[in-house]
Amino acid sequence: MPTYQFEPEAIAGKGDVIAGDPSQRGVDKVLLGRLIESGPRRRLFLDVSGEQVVAILGKRGTGKSYTLGVLLEGLAAGTGTTQLAELQTPRAGLVFDIMDIFWTSRIQLTETGSVEITKQYRAMTAAGYHSQPVAVDAWIPAGFESPQIDPAGLRLLQMQASDLELDDWAALFDVDIFNEPRGMLIADALMHVSRDGYTTSNGGRVQPVPNYSFADIVQCLDTDQDVLQNYRPETIRSIRQRMMSYAGLALFSGAGTPLTDLLQPFRVSVLMLARVPDALKKVIVAVLLKRILRVRRDASFAQKRLDLDSSLSADETARLREFVRTSIPRTWLLMDEAHVLAGTSEGSVARDALIKYAKEGRNYGLSLAVATQQPSALDPRLMSQTETLIVHQLTSPSDAAVATANLRSPAPSSLKIDGAAASLDMLLRRIRQGEAVFSCGNAPALQRICLAAIRPRVTAHGGYEA
Ligand SMILES: Nc1ncnc2c1ncn2[C@@H]1O[C@H](COP(=O)(O)OP(=O)(O)OP(=O)(O)O)[C@@H](O)[C@H]1O
Ligand SMILES: [Mg+2]
Incomplete structure (x- = not known):
């Protein structure tokens, strides 16, 4: 493995890099991996205490879906401190899974089993992690299930006209x-x-x-x-x-799935969309995004009245508390292959809804992570909302240019690969599968971009060719 030397240090002093919250609260954090630069050993955590927009970029097969899976596992790891995350605040996750590859996070890696499972298990244990169940439910729009091939326990999504x-x-x-x-x-x-x-x-x-x-x-x-x-x-x-x-x-045909079924605290729902025709897929995504935004807007309005309005009567307080309690929790939305639904090429209700969600959502407790192999095909209005970038290997100059233009941490004052001065473009070309350049605008302590190896998954990764 090449040596990567950066100056200055990623952060002053020893310890882990914890980035993602402008006030550096570190109340809730998800482990992404470890730095692979020369210097002190540091883990890399995404601080999810506040809301944010994350983009994961990289060319084909470099680890984008895998990294999204790592984030998913962290969000579904449960309360308290585990090997994957430290979580206190109730949050839900929702994956718009247009390739049907994320439902596999319901499957724990085991020592014995199929060739693929044992291979992934060995990668996990070799890096010092152990198997851990995560709270993931798989959903599919009703009518698109296929009992012959589907896993047990799929939940059916219904919508109303x-x-x-x-x-x-x-x-x-x-x-x-x-x-x-x-x-x-x-x-x-x-x-x-x-x-x-x-x-x-x-x-x-x-x-x-x-x-x-x-x-x-x-x-x-x-x-x-x-x-x-x-x-x-x-x-x-x-x-x-x-x-x-x-x-x-x-x-x-039914009454419509309540959002509170789909979005539950400390759980992630994976909505399988691969079988749904494109026009309908976009409408399902747009309708859900808009509903989530509306419901969270009202919940956070009620919460702010509770927090700030000292003239509330006991009745009003009780009513507002009940409103917040029965609403949906703060939510992370995860979307792989984001250029499909949020690309620049054509108008799309899903893209418009996603941009609105990215722009307004953070005020209402809504975060977003998108992954794409075509950063230059992603709507720039979405890209401009992104504070955190996780960039896997990129070789095309146009894609590398979009990535480097959107890095929100300072570039290193000096960057050497194997002792020789190098540029960011060279670094992006050089890194291997599962490695990524990390940058974050919401990280006052981070003195520059850093280089990390994303941790191995502890549940099955479904994004391989079969
Ligand atoms: N952090 C990692 N640790 C170990 N292996 C990894 C890691 N990231 C990726 N891999 C390996 O690389 C393979 C490809 O990763 P992944 O499916 O995430 O690629 P991708 O960038 O999403 O590709 P595509 O553009 O084709 O969707 C995985 O199946 C896995 O074997
Ligand atoms: Mg992928």
Whole structure:
């Protein structure tokens, strides 16, 4: 292994590097790995006491999904001090798993078992770690499960038509809501079903239903006098047909999964999305992101009233406390292959929702970690929200340029590889699988970027070719 010499020291004095919180609280922290530079032995912790946005970059096969898995394990390691993390504050995790590779964190590594499991087990023990269960649940949108191949205990996600906002409908039907008759029809039907009610062609009156279903919309398309008068039969037919096929999906047929089921303190939910068609995948992600943001916004508003408003009556205090207690906890969202849902190439409801989440979420206890092999294809508005960068090997100059431009810790005053002066680009080209350059804007003690080996996983890594 090459020797890497940096100046100045990563931090003054001895001890671990703990980075991620501008006030360096260190109340909650997740172990990422250890520094592999010459100098004192130091572990590298991500301080998750406050909210933040993390980006994990690197070319194919360099360890991005693995590193995201390390973060997932840390967040799901439970309260107190373990080999993976030190956690006190209740937080939930949610992985949007578009490759279906993270459910494997439910599987503990064991000494005996398949070739893959024992290989991963040996890597873990060789580095001084032991097997440890983590609190991970695997979820799949209802209707996309496949009993023949699925592991036991998959949980089914359901959504309600009324959870969708206008831009979600536009994405789902691939229409322009404001300028296209098919789009305007959807908007009118939604308004009638949810807010205004409508008169049917035989003079009956249908009252609005706030928690409407796809079936309610189909009924409106079939019987609403205004709709039947104002739109051409073929426009109605084409929307009705798609509406019927969505109405038939198990995903949309129940009462909708409460967010409090999906997001539980000290647990991580992995939502398997690989089998879901792209348009629907984006809508599911967008709807969940927007719901999480809304619910946490209200919870943190209530919390701030409790913290700051001294004029509260006993009744009000009790009500606000109950509101906070029954809401969702602070949450980390993890997304691999982020360029797919948050790339620059095309408009996407998921991307817009993710950018809003990244921009506003930290005020409401929401953090984000994204990984991508194409940093130059990631929306720059997302990149600009990132304080912490974990950069695995990058060889393409354009991707390396995006990474180095976004490093938020000072560059070293001197960097040598095997005794010879080197540049950051050379370093990024040189590092091996599982190694990464770490930089963090929320780390006053960190005097420069540092170089780490990410720790081995203690549960099964699912991101290999099979
Ligand atoms: N920190 C690590 N410790 C040990 N092995 C690692 C580490 N990181 C990565 N690996 C090894 O490298 C392989 C590839 O890692 P990973 O699946 O994370 O790559 P990736 O960057 O996500 O690739 P892709 O772009 O193809 O998704 C893993 O299967 C694992 O064997
Ligand atoms: Mg990967």
